[in-house]
Amino acid sequence: xxxxxxxxxxxxxxxxxxxxxxxxxxxxxxxxxxxxxxxxxxxxxxxxxxxxxxxxxxxxxxxxxxxxxxxxxxxxxxxxxxxxxxxxxxxxxxxxxxxxxxxxxxxxxxxxxxxxxxxxxxxxxxxxxxxxxxxxxxxxxxxxxxxxxxxxxxxxxxxxxxxxxxxxxxxxxxxxxxx
Numbered sequence: 001x002x003x004x005x006x007x008x009x010x011x012x013x014x015x016x017x018x019x020x021x022x023x024x025x026x027x028x029x030x031x032x033x034x035x036x037x038x039x040x041x042x043x044x045x046x047x048x049x050x051x052x053x054x055x056x057x058x059x060x061x062x063x064x065x066x067x068x069x070x071x072x073x074x075x076x077x078x079x080x081x082x083x084x085x086x087x088x089x090x091x092x093x094x095x096x097x098x099x100x101x102x103x104x105x106x107x108x109x110x111x112x113x114x115x116x117x118x119x120x121x122x123x124x125x126x127x128x129x130x131x132x133x134x135x136x137x138x139x140x141x142x143x144x145x146x147x148x149x150x151x152x153x154x155x156x157x158x159x160x161x162x163x164x165x166x167x168x169x170x171x172x173x174x175x176x177x178x179x
Contacts, residue, residue, distance in 0.1 A: 141167070
């Protein structure tokens with residue numbers, strides 16, 4: 001493929017087709033370069049890429065593990081929160097029940113105290129009534145004897161006491177008043 005040059009008749013070098021020596025030297029240089037790249041550079045690059053892939057995948061796995069752990073913690077938190085709400089509701093219900101029980105106890109004690117005060121008042125009233133009735137009997141008896149003595153003209157006090165006339169008279173009045 002050498003073209004003959006118009007001048008001098010010797011073969012001229014074609015710039016598109018290199019000389020065979022250049023092809024041999026270029027081929028050897030290419031083989032050496034490929035060898036160096038395959039022996040030293042590509043394995044190093046592969047290690048770097050693999051380390052990077054491992055780091056990324058490890059980061060993703062760690063992120064997924066952290067996400068799973070976060071989800072578990074969130075579920076635990078929700079469960080604890082639900083349990084706390086349940087406990088709070090139970091405590092609130094217990095407190096209401098206790099308050100109602102205390103209220104009922106206080107009302108029962110107030111009723112008992114009221115009944116006791118009323119009973120004591122009735123007893124005191126009955127005792128005072130009995131005392132007043134006794135005093136009135138004595139006084140009415142004395143007045144009746146004095147009045148009868150004035151009507152009859154002689155003293156009937158000793159005889160009235162002796163025979164219990166006044167008591168019989170008052171008993172008769174009570175029995176007619178009770179009807």
